Amino acid sequence: MKKEVKNGLLLLVFIIMMAIIIRTLSGGETLADLEKKTPKATVETIKETIIEETIVDYTTTLERVYNAQRTAAEAITSYLAMQVIPEKIEPDPVELEAESMESSRTTYQEGFYYEPLSEEVKTRITGISYPTDSLVPYEDLRCVKILHYNFDGILQEGELICNQAIAQDMVEIFYELYLANYQIAKMVLIDAYGADDNLSMEDNNTSAFNYRVVSGTSRLSKHAYGLAIDINPMQNPFVDINEDGSLYSSPAGSEIYTDRTITFDHKIDEQDLCYQLFIEHGFIWGGHWKSYQDYQHFQKEIE
Secondary structure, three states: OHHHHHHHHHHHHHHHHHHHHHHHHOOOOOHHHHHHHOOHHHHHHHHHHHHHHHHHHHHHHHHHHHHHHHHHHHHHHHHHHHOOOOOOOOOOHHHHHHHHHHHOOEEEEOOEEEEEOOHHHHHHHEOOOEOOOOOOOHHHEEEEEEEEEOOOOOEEEEEEEEEHHHHHHHHHHHHHHHHOOOEOOEOOOHHHHOOOHHHHHHOOEOEOOOOOEOOOOOOEOHHHHOOEEEOOOOOOOEEEEOOOOOEEEEOOOOHHHOOOOOOOOOOOOOOOHHHHHHHHOOOEEHHHOOOOEEOOEEEOOOO
C-alpha cells in the first residue's frame, strides 16, 4: 500500500509540473505569478492544502480499489468453497459386464445370437448342469438365443448352451427353421429341471449342454461338451430293445411315437427340414444308429 501511495504522489507531482509548464507556455498565471500577488505565507498554505487534499483523494481511491479487490477475492474463495466436488463414481460391475457381453456377442440375425456365459448364467448353471468339478471350462461354452414357434404357433425366445465350436451352426440352423415356421415345443436351459434329463424330455424340452454321462455308462456324453442337442424329444424318443425283446422308449409317454413308419406332426426323419439342416452342417443323427435309435439327438464331432 505504501508503495502505491508513493507512486501516486510521484504521478501527482508530475501532473502539477506539467500543469505549470502548460500554463506558462499558454501565457496563463503560474504559481510564480501567484506568489507575486499573494503573500508568501498564503501561497504556501494554498500549495500545502492542494497537495494534502490531492493525496487524501488519491489515497482514498486506492483504498477503495484495494478493498474492492479484496472483497472480490473473498467472494471467489467463498464461492469455490461452496462448490461440491463430485465423488468418484466407481463403474457399475453389472453395466461393465453388460457392455463387455454386448461387445463379444455374435449376432447372426435379429433375435439370433450367441455370447460367452455371463456371470448371471454361470450362477444359474453352476452346481446343476455344470458341476464344480467339470472338465469343460466356461470359456468353451456359449449361451445361444433364438426365436422359434411353439406347438401353438406362438413366437417364443429360446435359450440353450452349447460348445463355442457349434454356436454359429445353432443360430444358422434355427434361423432357417424360424423362417419355415418350424415348431419346437419349448427351449429352456435344462437347469430348470435340476439338470434331470428325464424330466426335461418328459416336458418336451429342447436342450443341449448338460454335463452328464451316457445313460448306463461312465462315459461323458456329447452333451457334457455342449456338442449335442435333443429336439422335441417326446415325438422323437430314444428307442432300444429290452433283453426280453420288448421295446424300450424314453421319455415316458413317448411309446406312441416309436413306430417311425407312420406320419405325425413334429416327427424327425430324413424328409424333415430339421434333419436336413443339421446334416448339411456336419452333424450326426442318432436316428441312424444301429444298436439303438435316438431320434431327437444330433451331435457334431470336433477335431
